[in-house]
Amino acid sequence: MHGHPTSSGRFRRATTLIRSLVAYHPGLFAISMAGAAVFAVCTVGSSWLLRWIIDDVIIPRFDNDSFSVSQTLIAVGLLMGLSLIRACGVIIRRSFAGRAQWRTAQSLTDEVVDVIVQQPPQWHRQQSTGDLLTRAGVDVEASVAVMAPLPYASSVILMMAIAAVGLISSDTALGLAATAVFPILIGLNVLYQRRVDKWFDIAQGELGVLSAAVHESFEGVTVVKAFGAENRETERLAIIASRVQSARIAAIRLRSLFEAALDFVPNMTNICLVVGGAFRVRSGELSVGELASFIYMFTLLVFPLRLIGYALSEMPRSQAGFDRIQNLRLSPVINDPRSLFTHDDDVLALHSASIGYDVNNILFENVSASFAPQSITAIVGYTGCGKSTFVQSLAGITPILSGSISGPSRLTSFVFQEPFLFGTSVRDNVCMGREFSDDDLRWALEIAEADFVHELPQGVDTIIGERGVGLSGGQRQRIALARAIIQRPKILILDDTTSALDPNTEVKVLRSIKSRLPNSTVIAVASRPSLIAMSDQIMFFDQGVIYGPATHIELLVQNVAYRGLMQAYESPADPEEKL
């Protein structure tokens, strides 16, 4: 969160915000401003017309008992004409300001989504989904909130300028007294914004945190329910929600004071003008018509003056939302690790690569290995030895820390340990928006042993729900596998993908992949002997060292730790011993 700016800094931020927002749809905004200008000129014009009507049409009627039909008709016509033009100005101003506001919101949302989409997976892992959603939704809405009243606020400034000239030229003393209200209101605004800024910043930030926490809570609802942690989650969310509440209440208190002052100052000025005007009329320096016109003009300004204050009162919230969006938009797009791959030949190879989470957490250093085309390589090792990080680096999901990776330019398909299914049909989940024939779909589902989908109520068009609700872990894994297979990838990487399948189904799937995807190089994290037995070569990971690629027999002979792991696979520890 940024530090709180000075008055000049605040003004600069406000003008930057407005300039940035207007730049999205300047045409719409300009039309709205033109409508606002028409409204302003007509409003001031109506007070001059009122003075003319009182002094030249109404008072002569009392003084001379004369009645001019033509003058009355002209007065009525002018009043109606002016009102009509003013109404047109209002319609243009409002409709185009609304359009400008919502189209700007749309453009901003598109930009935020573009930035999110451009970033590689490693960036997404560091973000909270709920917070990103808040930036694309609540923050965008807050940012543009200040836009709709802007044309009106501008028309008020124009009106103030014209009216100030009119008021001062009508009666210098009263005019100066009336125009003194403008700097008072500006001062009030500055004071209000200075005090309220931090509360809106805190509230917007905490809303993002709350959104992230709620999202996380919904994501982990099964864990929460399974462990009976509902109260703990409720308390956690309540603490964050109370921080949002406290910040917003602090802002509301200030706003209520500001709004009351916005009403009070112009109204009190108006009362003072009546008193001052009475003295001026008594001394004969002002006619009743002039005073009425004067008061009317000021009264016309009172409501807009209040509204300009309300418009400006939106500024801190808009500023807070816009700042959060800017932070996201201006964050550098991280290079997609895949863009750094070289594509010299069809062999996937690591060249002196360091693999790990970051420079302080390197798992494997100076790794060089190649994966022969059309081979199956099993990645084997104890839990937590870095198998997933290794295969994710090969797929370009996690960047390597040094060295390089070369491989075929054609697609690499990766199947995660945790399969994610979208809340849509099986077909959409497998095809992922690309055009594939029914035969291709059937072929991929067959290889993945996912034929069960044909027995679902609408077959491949059955909606399977977010995260595949209603499907078993093994079924979800097989649909996710079909998604990778249908791409006919040159490199197919499986991160313990078949772990939820029973051993018979796992063997069937692996055999199908081997026989029906003969051109694919398969790299699979393996935790079962069946997969290891089918592999052409094995890489064994142990305590930061990678052994191989070698055959199963070679590793059994040469590596004690590997032999121990294989024995553990074949005869797991006695359950009673574990206890």
Add this chain to the structure above:
Amino acid sequence: MTNPQVAGAIETLNQGVRAVPSLRQGIGFTLVLAMLGASGRVVVPVVIQQAIDHGLHRSIQGSAQSVDVSLVIKLCLGAAIYLIIASVAQRTAVSRLGQRSESALYDLRVQ
């Protein structure tokens, strides 16, 4: 015939109150304060009209010296006092309404 828009708005309010009954707490007093605050906006035009009709009307008939300034001052003084009370009421009403809404939102979020 029932205006569907009005019915919709009322229904929405009712739904809000049903979901968070605490919204109802102190709403009567808040409404009284809000009405008092709103009446402050009416008092100025009324005073202006009264001042012109009763304080300045004689000048219309050519007797500029007979403007009743004391009446205008009395009217404006009364209006000023009323305006102060109305402003305090308005400020309190907005603050109470905002705090109640935020508390209701908090309850909803936690629920």
